[in-house]
Amino acid sequence: MAQTATPSGAPTPEPSRWSERGGAGYTGSGVMFAGVLLFVDGVLAVLNGIGALANDEVFARVGSYIYRFDLTAWGWIHLILGVILLVAGVGILKGAAWARMLGVGLAALSIVMNFLWLPYQPLWAIIIIAIDIFIIWALLKERNPHAPA
Template identity: 35%
Template sequence: MTAQPIPDNGGTMRETGWLGWIWFAGIMMIIMGSFNAVEGLVALFRGEYYVVTEEQVLVFDITAWGWITLLIGILVALAGGALMSGAAWARVVAVVLAVVNAVAQLMFVSVHPVWSTIVIALCVTVIWAVVVHGSQAKSMTTTTYEPSRH
């Protein structure tokens, strides 16, 4: 089933549900990126907020982790905005950054297990939405409708 805009009785366009997944993925990426950026800023300015022990998996010191998380957050948010444009390159970048974000959160899971698990689940949902429904995004943004003239 392909997603196509369909006219309603008044001649205006009504979108089918498939475009909703691309918008959902884009909005989720903007939200996740914003949260990651805040997480990174907290690590930079209030490093004592994160309690890291020797047994935890965190690979970098907290300042380096803050910069990495801040950069990933900015890139994820920008990719989310670009994803809503319908561009093919934005879909590729969105999937790559969602994978990078999930792996980064995996390294942070010992510090904040619930939060990291939620973000990883959202990353998987974003990847699914873009891979399964991404091809419809371009056709939805470029299709125009003109009522038939009888």
């Protein structure tokens, strides 16, 4: 990175291409939005898990679906994954380096989980899958400003 001199003669770094685009640290606008979506995805997964644990009658009955699990098991799966999604979302919003790749991995896991959840809530699962695809795209699209060029 090139440096320029201030009137006092002290060198100051020139702004990077990342900061010129409006990004701050690891969190450009797309990454920030992905962090918010990941956080919201986690909240919704937690609520979905609580609903499955509290009352089995909320969800549709599945006939002979090959990936059929007990709704209590699905409730725990959603609850645990939702809490981890929340942590990753907060990490992305705080600009933590570890959170971006964790967010990509968790969004991919959420896609698989919601594919298996399709018979219970088809429309909702498709919406969450679309959101997770956007999260992965946004987190991988923007270049890490601290990575070597």
